[in-house]
Amino acid sequence: MHYIPPRPDWQGRQEDITHESQWLNRREWLRLAGFSLLGGNILASLSTPLLGQGQKETLDSKKSTHTKTTSKPSHPWKNPKFRSAGRPLTKESLVTTWNNFYEFSLDKGKVHKLVQPFKVSPWAVEISGLLKKPGNYSVQDLEKLVSPEERIYRFRCVEAWAMTVPWTGIPLGLLCKKLGVSDKAKYVRFVAFKRPKESPGFAALPHYPWPYHEALRMDEAMNELTLLATGIYGKALPKQNGAPIRLIVPWKYGLKNIKSIVKIEFLAKRPDTFWHEAVPHEYSWLSNVDPKVPHPRWSQATERLLGSDRKVQTLPFNGYGKFVASLYKK
Numbered sequence: 157m158h159y160i161p162p163r164p165d166w167q168g169r170q171e172d173i174t175h176e177s178q179w180l181n182r183r184e185w186l187r188l189a190g191f192s193l194l195g196g197n198i199l200a201s202l203s204t205p206l207l208g209q210g211q212k213e214t215l216d217s218k219k220s221t222h223t224k225t226t227s228k229p230s231h232p233w234k235n236p237k238f239r240s241a242g243r244p245l246t247k248e249s250l251v252t253t254w255n256n257f258y259e260f261s262l263d264k265g266k267v268h269k270l271v272q273p274f275k276v277s278p279w280a281v282e283i284s285g286l287l288k289k290p291g292n293y294s295v296q297d298l299e300k301l302v303s304p305e306e307r308i309y310r311f312r313c314v315e316a317w318a319m320t321v322p323w324t325g326i327p328l329g330l331l332c333k334k335l336g337v338s339d340k341a342k343y344v345r346f347v348a349f350k351r352p353k354e355s356p357g358f359a360a361l362p363h364y365p366w367p368y369h370e371a372l373r374m375d376e377a378m379n380e381l382t383l384l385a386t387g388i389y390g391k392a393l394p395k396q397n398g399a400p401i402r403l404i405v406p407w408k409y410g411l412k413n414i415k416s417i418v419k420i421e422f423l424a425k426r427p428d429t430f431w432h433e434a435v436p437h438e439y440s441w442l443s444n445v446d447p448k449v450p451h452p453r454w455s456q457a458t459e460r461l462l463g464s465d466r467k468v469q470t471l472p473f474n475g476y477g478k479f480v481a482s483l484y485k486k
């Protein structure tokens with residue numbers, strides 16, 4: 157079967173690289189360097205002032221494009237270990253108006269308008285496969301099993317743009333324990349919604365292997381970083397960002413962070429994933445952030461921070477090596 161590879165609008169703009177130290181002040185730079193060496197704990201104490209600022213800026217921004225979902229706004233526990241990602245938060249108004257969501261459009265600026273007919277309530281997530289407690293779960297059911305918390309993570313799209321977002325989510329590893337996932341499960345597969353009446357992308361892009369589907373190895377799923385996100389900026393997840401529930405794996409490219417999940421399956425054998433299936437020579441199954449491995453059509457050495465023209469260096473595992481590098485050493 158032939159798939160049409162994406163035609164990215166980000167292609168071919170290899171601007172001059174600005175080293176991070178040129179625009180970050182010294183303390184920020186030290187913190188960023190410390191981030192990859194030391195990880196979150198030590199950072200938390202160093203980073204509060206910058207973070208506070210970024211957050212204020214974002215919360216103050218008047219034009220919010222949040223679309224309503226029925227889940228009530230959450231005021232989750234702010235996990236002190238993830239209070240900073242070593243960068244200022246991206247403006248909420250950008251995060252909610254610049255979206256990759258091919259079910260709606262290839263045009264990142266249009267997704268937030270086209271999501272209006274998308275119904276995200278009621279919503280059931282079918283959980284099946286190798287576990288003790290299969291069934292249909294609402295987002296509220298899942299949040300009862302594991303309380304949501306807020307964490308600030310960097311997010312790096314394979315198209316070389318990046319953002320920093322406060323996610324509200326439940327750690328997937330804790331959920332797996334509550335659901336009694338079997339030792340026989342080696343992979344977890346996620347499937348997104350497919351409702352052509354509510355979203356034009358299925359008809360517009362018929363050659364893609366819909367529904368969008370993704371997967372992790374179980375050791376990746378159990379890693380403490382992995383979240384099922386239900387909110388951003390202390391509010392319910394907007395439709396354009398993957399309401400009502402999506403995956404967040406900050407050491408992997410954005411494409412792994414599947415939105416609007418309707419099914420989670422625990423499996424013994426490795427399932428295929430949307431982009432790897434569609435264009436295998438461009439998107440690896442693991443899709444870990446790696447500045448040394450260029451995309452066949454562009455470099456992955458740097459990234460542009462949303463809301464600025466600045467390019468910064470991309471770090472291995474998106475700066476989360478302390479948490480995950482050991483998973484790939486075997």
Ligand SMILES: Nc1nc2c(c(=O)[nH]1)N[C@H]1C(S)=C(S)[C@@H](COP(=O)(O)O)O[C@H]1N2
Nearest residue numbers: 255256257258313348368410411413414415
């Ligand atoms: N269901 C679904 N999930 C998806 C996508 C998609 O097209 N459909 N795009 C992925 C890509 S490439 C990126 S970069 C992120 C974008 O998330 P954001 O719009 O919240 O920034 O969602 C990911 N999850």
Ligand SMILES: [Mo]
Nearest residue numbers: 313314410411
């Ligand atoms: Mo992406």
